[in-house]
Amino acid sequence: MIETSKEPVLIFLFGATGDLARRKLYSALYRLYTRDQEFAVIGLARRAHTDESFRDLINDSLPSEAGQRKHFLARFYYKRLDITRPESFATLKKFSDELDTRYQLHGNRIFYLSLAPCYFAEAAKNLKKAGISATPGWKRLIIEKPFGHNLESSKELNESLLHAFKEDEIYRIDHYLGKEMVQNIEVLRFANPIFEAIWNRRYISNVQITLSETLGVGDRANYYDQTGALLDMVQNHIMQLLTLVAMEPPTRLETNDVRYEKVKVLKAIRPMNINNIVEQIVRGQYARGITPEREKLPAYIDENNISSDSETETFVAARFLIDNYRWQGVPFYIRTGKRMAKKSTQIVIQFKKLPKNPYFHNINHVGPNLLVIYISPDEGLSLKLNVKENGNAGNTVPISLKFRNSELAMENMQDAYERLMADCINGDSTNFTRWDEVAYSWEIVDSIVDSWKKRRVPVDYYEAGSMGPNSADELLEKNGHHWWPIMQME
Ligand SMILES: NC(=O)C1=CN([C@@H]2O[C@H](COP(=O)(O)OP(=O)(O)OC[C@H]3O[C@@H](n4cnc5c(N)ncnc54)[C@H](OP(=O)(O)O)[C@@H]3O)[C@@H](O)[C@H]2O)C=CC1
Numbered sequence: 259m260i261e262t263s264k265e266p267v268l269i270f271l272f273g274a275t276g277d278l279a280r281r282k283l284y285s286a287l288y289r290l291y292t293r294d295q296e297f298a299v300i301g302l303a304r305r306a307h308t309d310e311s312f313r314d315l316i317n318d319s320l321p322s323e324a325g326q327r328k329h330f331l332a333r334f335y336y337k338r339l340d341i342t343r344p345e346s347f348a349t350l351k352k353f354s355d356e357l358d359t360r361y362q363l364h365g366n367r368i369f370y371l372s373l374a375p376c377y378f379a380e381a382a383k384n385l386k387k388a389g390i391s392a393t394p395g396w397k398r399l400i401i402e403k404p405f406g407h408n409l410e411s412s413k414e415l416n417e418s419l420l421h422a423f424k425e426d427e428i429y430r431i432d433h434y435l436g437k438e439m440v441q442n443i444e445v446l447r448f449a450n451p452i453f454e455a456i457w458n459r460r461y462i463s464n465v466q467i468t469l470s471e472t473l474g475v476g477d478r479a480n481y482y483d484q485t486g487a488l489l490d491m492v493q494n495h496i497m498q499l500l501t502l503v504a505m506e507p508p509t510r511l512e513t514n515d516v517r518y519e520k521v522k523v524l525k526a527i528r529p530m531n532i533n534n535i536v537e538q539i540v541r542g543q544y545a546r547g548i549t550p551e552r553e554k555l556p557a558y559i560d561e562n563n564i565s566s567d568s569e570t571e572t573f574v575a576a577r578f579l580i581d582n583y584r585w586q587g588v589p590f591y592i593r594t595g596k597r598m599a600k601k602s603t604q605i606v607i608q609f610k611k612l613p614k615n616p617y618f619h620n621i622n623h624v625g626p627n628l629l630v631i632y633i634s635p636d637e638g639l640s641l642k643l644n645v646k647e648n649g650n651a652g653n654t655v656p657i658s659l660k661f662r663n664s665e666l667a668m669e670n671m672q673d674a675y676e677r678l679m680a681d682c683i684n685g686d687s688t689n690f691t692r693w694d695e696v697a698y699s700w701e702i703v704d705s706i707v708d709s710w711k712k713r714r715v716p717v718d719y720y721e722a723g724s725m726g727p728n729s730a731d732e733l734l735e736k737n738g739h740h741w742w743p744i745m746q747m748e
């Protein structure tokens with residue numbers, strides 16, 4: 259378990275009535291509270307709430323077993339505020355200074371912008387202008403995604419933020435970096451010499467990263483239809499997972515050493531262009547389908563608030579190539595989508611096959627070794643090997659060596675948002691994205707969007723409840739590969 263610094267802090271939660279706050283942030287704060295973290299929270303949004311009605315809203319978001327809810331809720335206050343109206347920040351300053359004194363928070367402040375991205379820059383500017391971010395303690399800005407919608411807009415946003423906060427005060431959150439098994443990738447790679455030795459193009463055939471979701475767009479249609487799967491999931495979460503798998507060993511497992519190695523990977527990813535875009539990337543959108551229980555699922559264009567001619571992609575599969583010594587020629591396949599058959603995040607490392615050999619009768623059926631990293635919902639690893647078939651020296655059978663976090667262990671562990679908030683309180687930004695990571699990641703995504711604009715690539719439809727369009731399978735078949743099915747740990 260991560261030790262928090264336990265330094266007291268005043269948290270300004272912008273977007274306190276929103277989906278993310280209600281689904282993730284209040285329960286994460288509750289867990290921090292039960293681990294003796296001292297804080298008070300000011301919830302901020304436009305709609306009217308009293309402190310009491312706000313506490314009721316938070317109460318509804320807490321797990322039923324939350325035994326310390328009364329004392330926890332007493333630390334929450336609500337202020338109506340419109341980001342676009344600087345005058346509302348003036349009253350916020352007075353109130354926050356009062357809370358600081360009442361709870362002895364030493365002027366330490368976290369500003370969590372759980373807001374639509376169009377408000378990020380203005381919120382930071384108004385905080386500075388009102389003097390709310392100028393206190394004797396430390397100040398940190400947690401900023402949600404997406405960070406801009408392309409390289410240019412992300413640069414503009416970054417420059418605006420830097421007028422109010424320094425780079426080391428800006429915590430660009432990517433909640434995938436707070437997941438237990440994502441944090442385990444570095445340990446698995448760098449604490450195990452057997453993997454360290456074979457983690458390269460000589461032994462690895464391909465890497466497959468899947469982030470599949472069963473849900474549709476829900477009530478985030480307005481956001482999603484303007485964003486699509488490429489910007490919602492690939493630019494951030496998938497690029498982060500890919501860099502953790504592909505990076506060189508950092509000099510130390512310290513913030514800037516790790517980030518430096520991740521940036522080197524992003525710089526080495528081959529950009530897409532109009533000549534390779536069709537071979538390298540597939541975009542899909544879900545059509546009507548059914549669940550395994552035979553319940554009907556709507557098409558994307560039949561979801562609430564989606565226009566019937568929308569061509570937004572709800573699925574992306576791609577083959578990325580990394581032009582460096584370690585990975586030359588090894589495809590990194592990625593796929594992500596809404597309304598797919600299973601909710602799962604997993605990484606499969608497929609090792610190269612044996613050279614032809616005369617030892618086994620069933621040599622054509624000897625499968626490759628696979629290392630599977632289960633990120634969610636299961637958390638664990640499996641290593642697929644071939645062993646002798648009982649009683650038959652000439653035949654092999656596949657077996658899996660498995661490690662799985664128990665449900666009890668998972669329950670007691672911090673969740674991603676809790677872990678990242680604790681890191682922020684500790685001043686540890688290792689698992690947040692540095693500006694240059696964001697910028698290089700946008701360069702890759704921009705190369706895809708630009709190529710799509712220049713060479714119209716139609717969306718391929720897939721049945722809701724399936725694993726994506728056929729073209730996503732063909733993407734791998736061209737290279738003699740196939741997607742490994744989503745594996746469940748028994
Ligand atoms: N929801 C999710 O699963 C995820 C969300 N994110 C990111 O988190 C952020 C928040 O998302 P989400 O919670 O879904 O968004 P919502 O639309 O659900 O919530 C937005 C919040 O912002 C407030 N708000 C809107 N306009 C203003 C304004 N002018 N001034 C002050 N407050 C305002 C809203 O309250 P009110 O209307 O009362 O003002 C509401 O509390 C986004 O950046 C999103 O990309 C990231 C990962 C996952």
Ligand SMILES: O=C1O[C@H](COP(=O)(O)O)[C@@H](O)[C@H](O)[C@H]1O
Nearest residue numbers: 403433469471490491495603634
């Ligand atoms: O950032 C986002 O992530 C969620 C998926 O997160 P997970 O932890 O449940 O895998 C996704 O639903 C959402 O569209 C996206 O904005």
